[in-house]
Amino acid sequence: MFLVDAGAESNGYASDITRTYPVNGKFNSKQAFIYDVGYEMLQHSLSQSKPGVEMEEIQIQAARIMIERFVEGGFLFGNVDELMNHDIFALFFPHGIGHFLGLDTHDVGGYPKGVERIDRPGLRYLRARRLLEPGMVVTIEPGIYFIPALLEPAFENKEVAHFLNVTKLKEYLNFGGIRIEDNIVITENGHENLTNVPKSRSDIEQFMR
Numbered sequence: 001m002f003l004v005d006a007g008a009e010s011n012g013y014a015s016d017i018t019r020t021y022p023v024n025g026k027f028n029s030k031q032a033f034i035y036d037v038g039y040e041m042l043q044h045s046l047s048q049s050k051p052g053v054e055m056e057e058i059q060i061q062a063a064r065i066m067i068e069r070f071v072e073g074g075f076l077f078g079n080v081d082e083l084m085n086h087d088i089f090a091l092f093f094p095h096g097i098g099h100f101l102g103l104d105t106h107d108v109g110g111y112p113k114g115v116e117r118i119d120r121p122g123l124r125y126l127r128a129r130r131l132l133e134p135g136m137v138v139t140i141e142p143g144i145y146f147i148p149a150l151l152e153p154a155f156e157n158k159e160v161a162h163f164l165n166v167t168k169l170k171e172y173l174n175f176g177g178i179r180i181e182d183n184i185v186i187t188e189n190g191h192e193n194l195t196n197v198p199k200s201r202s203d204i205e206q207f208m209r
Contacts, residue, residue: 001031001176007105014105016139017195018181025208027201034144035178035201037069041142042180042199045097049140049184049191053132056123059097062142063089063122078163088163090122091150098139099127101183136186137194145177 002023007015020038022031041062048058067083070076070092076083083089100107110128111117117124128138151169154160182195198207 001178003177003179005179005181012103014101014103014107015183015194016099016101016105016141016181017183017197018141018179019197019199019204020178020180021204021208026205030172030175031178032201033073034175037066037073038142038144038178038180039200040069041065041144042140042182045140045142046182046184046191046193049132049138049186051132051134051186051188055097055128055130055132055138056118056126058140059123059126059142060084062097063093066093066142066144075165075168076163077165083163086160086163087121088160090120091154091160092144092146093142094122094125094145094147094150095143096123096126096128098141098181101137101139132186134186134188137183138186139181139183141179141181143177143179145179146172146175147177148173 001020003018003020005018007017020035027035044065045058045062048061064080064084067076067080067089071080076088100109106127110130112130115129118126146169151173154164155166180199182193184191184193198204
């Protein structure tokens with residue numbers, strides 16, 4: 001898997017686009033499962049990107065989708081609510097769902113005066129805690145990663161390990177990860193997606209052929 005985090009500037013304004021490709025042009029079964037979960041997270045997050053929605057709520061919903069699919073896929077054990085309450089999602093999705101775009105790639109304004117960071121794994125690195133409003137330009141970028149520096153200590157943590165299928169997860173320690181990132185502008189009734197780069201599995205494989 002080859003993760004490309006790229007961008008371009010136009011008239012001084014920045015973009016920030018991520019896609020993840022199979023190097024040989026075709027997703028194998030392991031890659032396909034993880035990619036499809038990430039793609040579902042992205043699609044749901046985009047559907048929630050509209051005025052009046054908090055960015056942290058978009059992230060929580062995306063993380064919940066990942067946890068649900070990981071339980072179904074045998075990566076995790078237990079009840080989805082319990083897994084969310086124990087912040088298991090942060091082991092695989094440790095960064096924020098998105099950030100402001102403008103004159104800078106990570107533009108200012110994500111934390112207005114009086115708004116503090118959420119002291120919770122998986123949410124403390126949010127670059128923006130805002131109610132979305134028309135005219136805002138933001139990234140939406142869920143990701144799934146298998147990071148040994150996060151997972152290996154969790155395997156040894158008695159409070160966490162019983163939620164993890166350690167045997168299966170160890171098979172993914174050399175997987176790396178996937179992220180899919182679009183740039184959107186919030187409109188009066190929803191959003192406009194500014195990013196026209198192949199992102200579904202079928203589109204990527206067709207494009208690479």
